Amino acid sequence: MPYQHAVQVSCRFRQCIGEDVLALEFPSDNTVMLQNGSIYTFDHVFSMNATQDMVFNKIGAPVIQELLNGYNCTILAYGQTGSGKTHTILGSKVEKGILPRIIQHTFEAITFIDADIQVTTGLFEVYQEKIQDLLNPSNTNLRIREDKEHGIWVEGAADIQVKDENAAMKLVQQGLGNRSIGAHLMNAESSRSHCIFLMTITQKFSTGVKQTGKLYIVDLAGSEMVRKTAASGKRLDEAKYINKSLTALGLVINALTDGKSKHVPYRDSKLTRLLQNSLGGNAKTHLILTCSSSSANLEETLSTIRFGTRAQHVQNSPHINSEKTISEYKQLLQIMELKVESLSNYVATLENKQHLCRACSLETKTPQSPPPVLTRVSSEKDLKPICQVCHGSEDIILLCDGNCGLYWHPQCVGCNNTNALEFYCNNCQPSIQDQIDFNLHEELSTLRQALQSMKQDRDQLEQSAFVDQQVHQVADQRNADIHRELEQRLIDRELQNESLSSQLKSATNQCELLKHELTELRQEQLRNKQLQQHIISGNSAEIEILRRSMEAMELENISLKNQLLEQTKRANLYEKRSREYQDQLESSRLLLAQRDEETTRLQRGYHSNSPSKPALSPGKIRPSTAADILSDARSSLQSRGNIQHWWSGDNPATIHEVPKPTNNINDDVSNSDGPIRPFKARLVGLLTSLQEEADAFKDLGDKMAEQTKPKIRKIRRNRLPAMNELDINITPQ
Numbered sequence: 001m002p003y004q005h006a007v008q009v010s011c012r013f014r015q016c017i018g019e020d021v022l023a024l025e026f027p028s029d030n031t032v033m034l035q036n037g038s039i040y041t042f043d044h045v046f047s048m049n050a051t052q053d054m055v056f057n058k059i060g061a062p063v064i065q066e067l068l069n070g071y072n073c074t075i076l077a078y079g080q081t082g083s084g085k086t087h088t089i090l091g092s093k094v095e096k097g098i099l100p101r102i103i104q105h106t107f108e109a110i111t112f113i114d115a116d117i118q119v120t121t122g123l124f125e126v127y128q129e130k131i132q133d134l135l136n137p138s139n140t141n142l143r144i145r146e147d148k149e150h151g152i153w154v155e156g157a158a159d160i161q162v163k164d165e166n167a168a169m170k171l172v173q174q175g176l177g178n179r180s181i182g183a184h185l186m187n188a189e190s191s192r193s194h195c196i197f198l199m200t201i202t203q204k205f206s207t208g209v210k211q212t213g214k215l216y217i218v219d220l221a222g223s224e225m226v227r228k229t230a231a232s233g234k235r236l237d238e239a240k241y242i243n244k245s246l247t248a249l250g251l252v253i254n255a256l257t258d259g260k261s262k263h264v265p266y267r268d269s270k271l272t273r274l275l276q277n278s279l280g281g282n283a284k285t286h287l288i289l290t291c292s293s294s295s296a297n298l299e300e301t302l303s304t305i306r307f308g309t310r311a312q313h314v315q316n317s318p319h320i321n322s323e324k325t326i327s328e329y330k331q332l333l334q335i336m337e338l339k340v341e342s343l344s345n346y347v348a349t350l351e352n353k354q355h356l357c358r359a360c361s362l363e364t365k366t367p368q369s370p371p372p373v374l375t376r377v378s379s380e381k382d383l384k385p386i387c388q389v390c391h392g393s394e395d396i397i398l399l400c401d402g403n404c405g406l407y408w409h410p411q412c413v414g415c416n417n418t419n420a421l422e423f424y425c426n427n428c429q430p431s432i433q434d435q436i437d438f439n440l441h442e443e444l445s446t447l448r449q450a451l452q453s454m455k456q457d458r459d460q461l462e463q464s465a466f467v468d469q470q471v472h473q474v475a476d477q478r479n480a481d482i483h484r485e486l487e488q489r490l491i492d493r494e495l496q497n498e499s500l501s502s503q504l505k506s507a508t509n510q511c512e513l514l515k516h517e518l519t520e521l522r523q524e525q526l527r528n529k530q531l532q533q534h535i536i537s538g539n540s541a542e543i544e545i546l547r548r549s550m551e552a553m554e555l556e557n558i559s560l561k562n563q564l565l566e567q568t569k570r571a572n573l574y575e576k577r578s579r580e581y582q583d584q585l586e587s588s589r590l591l592l593a594q595r596d597e598e599t600t601r602l603q604r605g606y607h608s609n610s611p612s613k614p615a616l617s618p619g620k621i622r623p624s625t626a627a628d629i630l631s632d633a634r635s636s637l638q639s640r641g642n643i644q645h646w647w648s649g650d651n652p653a654t655i656h657e658v659p660k661p662t663n664n665i666n667d668d669v670s671n672s673d674g675p676i677r678p679f680k681a682r683l684v685g686l687l688t689s690l691q692e693e694a695d696a697f698k699d700l701g702d703k704m705a706e707q708t709k710p711k712i713r714k715i716r717r718n719r720l721p722a723m724n725e726l727d728i729n730i731t732p733q
């Protein structure tokens, strides 16, 4: 007798980064409170932080167990577009979803089952109300069939046997590559079809029991509001089909849960037809609601939650899909044999007692008088039961169970039986007895035949039981061997475990040590950091000092350069002035030469005209010739040009005072107070001093240039990099 099992419902919320989120609260593992204060309870509630692992442990793992127990199971993901259905069912390479995890764990669990196990998989999609085989894409527009043996199935869809997890996953990957996917505003990779994965596990046990479990994993296409997804063209057509089939799903749920509907509209869409067994049929179904936590999607989230709340009331009647075992057949046979036996006894009793009153076991008498004719009752009074012999209504009066429909006193028809449940009058007794006899004979012969065939069956079963016994003995032997082997393996495992636990212990110790070292290293790192900070601050002070001193040196350098420039300018000026003096000297020389000539001419005239020399004007000393003066000056200059020496002449006593410098020779000539010699001296001295001064300035300029050059070079060499040019890179230890 199948038991009732409600559809299980879980709800998972996905994180929405960068959006306004709902103020959701999760008071317990199976409750969610929305921001309006309404609380919803499901079998499981997964918050935004729930991992794929947690979802699998709560939903996937129990399903594997049910599947291996021979139940049909279904996992359905339902929710608005982009809410994480595909993420929950398929996931990614890093965060595997329920489907790959179920495949992996099923194959792991199978290795521990002592049975001949066959696993087959299929993958198809419902796209725009057409079923397409994803494992064989050329198989399109497939039909849904239903029969007693398989239930509901897709005709022509590939159902491929797989040996291990890898083979199954390869098929799934291959199939998903053919799935209809498209982009819209709410999801770049939106599923445009309902994708159905089917895994069938058939287990043949050594006892003869054959169990078959079917698992459907359905990734539904998401409901979408076209104004939000901005779907157009092909996407819009897809959206229409998706929403239509989801509406049909909602109507089926409504019909299953409202308690009034006599008809469930499974045939309104391909999706609901395929899910007929999962909703209200022979399956254990788990519905996963996926919801967005964004406040922009509150309307859709509420609609999803309401759908899940209704689905919680859908009742299924799952039962194990298995064939009977020999022992079960044996039990059945025993029951039937008992039944046959009791029937046979019963028949025998009837055969022995057919001439006796069935009630009192006395030999029945034929009534003396014929039974009175039946008269129609015309009044209430006539309805009173009256004995047809004595016409009295007193004492025990019984209705005949034959077909006369009259009342009799049992004693009036010579019967002591007062059992009101089985009484026949004398008229009815023989014919009834004949009928009973005939029926009994019929029944008896049927039973005999049945007994015969059952005996044959029993013989056959005994025969096969004997064979089975032999097989069992062999199987027991094998089992014992396997058991021994398993025990040995267990011992090995235990040893392995022990060694692993000791390894673990040492690893834990090592880990502790490493942790300790790590703490020390961290402390050292902290110290180094502090030191580094200290060094950096010291360095920056030093750098600041150096920078300032460099600035001062650069300033000094600039002032020296300016000085040099000034000196060079002055030197140039003096040079220029010296050239001017030389020009003046040259013109003075020419004047002197002229005067000399004139003097010579006058002397000649004087000697020729009068023997006595012409008188000089009073107070004037006759000068020596200009040529003399010049040659004197030249020689003096040649002998180092010492102006003092030349100035003093042969007799230093003759020098009385330093003459005022003058540039005009006429002044000297007209100056009758001073001798001509001081003029020359002044002139030459002036020249010399100018020359010397010019030379000195040149020397000074050269010296300064010489001094400045190494300084500049030194400054350049010593120039330290600026703060921002420093590349301090102290790597922490």
Ligand SMILES: Nc1ncnc2c1ncn2[C@@H]1O[C@H](COP(=O)(O)OP(=O)(O)OP(=O)(O)O)[C@@H](O)[C@H]1O
Residues within 6 Å of the ligand: 013, 014, 015, 079, 080, 081, 082, 083, 084, 085, 086, 087, 088, 187, 189, 190, 191, 192, 220, 221, 222, 223, 290
């Ligand atoms: N719980 C989650 N954690 C992290 N990322 C998620 C989660 N749920 C969904 N996502 C991401 O959100 C995006 C949309 O999710 P998904 O494709 O699973 O939505 P869907 O409900 O299947 O949408 P559709 O109905 O349009 O196919 C994907 O990039 C997926 O990786």
